[in-house]
Amino acid sequence: MCVKIYFERTGGFAGMRTSASLDTDNLPPNESEQLHDMCNNVDFFNLPSKLAPMIGAADLFRYKITIESKNGKHTVETTDTSMTPELENLVSFLSDKALKK
Amino acid sequence: MLGIVPPHLLREIINRGDPGLKKWAINTITLSEQVRMTRQTFVETVISVSEEKERRIYDAKNKSTLPGVLVRVEGGAPVNDPAADEAYDGAGWTYDLYKNVYERNSVDDKGLTLDSTVHFSEKYDNAFWNGAQMVYGDGDGKIFNRFTKAIDVIGHELTHGVTQYTAKLEYQDQSGALNEHISDVFGSIVKQYSLKQNATQADWLIGQGLFTSKIHGVALRSMKAPGTAYDDPLIGKDPQPATMRDYNNTTEDNGGVHINSGIPNRAFYLIAADIGGYSWEKSGMIWYKTLDLLDKNSDFEDMASCTLEAAGNLFGNNSAEQESVRKGWNGVGITIKK
Helix, strand or coil: CCCEEEEEEEECCCCCCEEEEEEHHHCCHHHHHHHHHHHHHHCHHHCCCECCCCCCCECCEEEEEEEEECCEEEEEEEECCCCCHHHHHHHHHHHHHHHHC | CCCCCCHHHHHHHHHHCCHHHHHHHHHHHHHHHHHHHHHHCCCCCCCCCCCCCCEEEEECCCCCCCCCEEEEECCCCCCCCHHHHHHHHHHHHHHHHHHHHHCCCCCCCCCCCEEEEECCCCCCCCEEECCCCEEECCCCCCCECCHHHCHHHHHHHHHHHHHHHCCCCCCCHHHHHHHHHHHHHHHHHHHHHHHCCCCCCCCCEECCCCECCCCCECCCEECCCCCCCEEECCCEECCCCCCHHHCCCCCHHHHHCCCCCHHHHHHHHHHHHHHCCCCCCHHHHHHHHHCCCCCCCCCHHHHHHHHHHHHHHHHCCCCHHHHHHHHHHHCCCCCCCC
16 A cells, blocks of 8 residues: 655754655665554544644654555654654654664 | 752762662663653652752663663762763853852752753754753764854753743744844853853853864854854855844744744854853843743843843843843844834
């Protein structure tokens, strides 16, 4: 199944932006499988669209992840301190992709 | 046992006790902190109160669980880890500036313990304030070094705490850029205070030394010349504007809070340079007193008016200092309407 992912990281102390666009059809099979697993583990399509940090927090990275598949399209915005370990895994995978671009 | 042994005693035990006692005290102090943090999410007023400087440094061991393992407490010897020791020293300078110059006892003015976590996550290119403590990454080693390397970064993060307890500037658009600006101002002042530099001697850079030698750039931001801190094929060019003419209407980064802060940053530099002397004295005092005059939705024009008011309260209406404030804001394209 083809899945399109758009990832964007903004903010942080330095205020620098990085992003990545992925299409699972164009990824090596092992990575494509890994990505599917991560999306399933995190139950991405049922996550709230905004995961907010604690009041007063500043300089956190802002992550925006959009996933498009045959099940529809969903966007989640989150920060360094508002993620479950499962979502953190997905964000860390996507951050790596964005930085190696 | 929990919460019965006062923290200062636990600290003494950690510093002087035998290894067994030491371990017990570290566990206890860490556990009480965790309990306190849990409570804090329900009751915001639960705080550890002290009349003196209280620092704790934790090591996240490259995980993202906070606060991590306690490695150094107030009065403890250096631990031979540059990140932990820089976080400790930088928090100390910041506490001292606020206490000695502005008579403020820690970020909440009630002696809140200054907690810092180093080695957060892996190759983490950032430092942040999570609403209760400071957190520092090691950097990826290609673009960024460790974030404790610049003392102004430490002053910057702690000042987010000060703003949280004073002006409470909302972290979005212009009020967010002011929140960032105030952290840059006092971050830079902490650096100048630690080096005993006046406004002319200061470099006015934010994050000098954070870039590796592979990157073409001197720092992350320049308060003196916003937009000139870096220009590199890999990371692009410093996007900060220096005047209202170049204000960036973006939705990224909470409405460009790290970008448009260049405008008030430059205004502060112009004012500090015009007033002259040590910037923590007159210009810093004007900015510190302004924190009480702002509200959570204040914009750049409100900030300019409030600094003019604070300068009037401190040095008199039509004083030379107040004129410097008016001129400084004019210099970035903001006219004070009163």
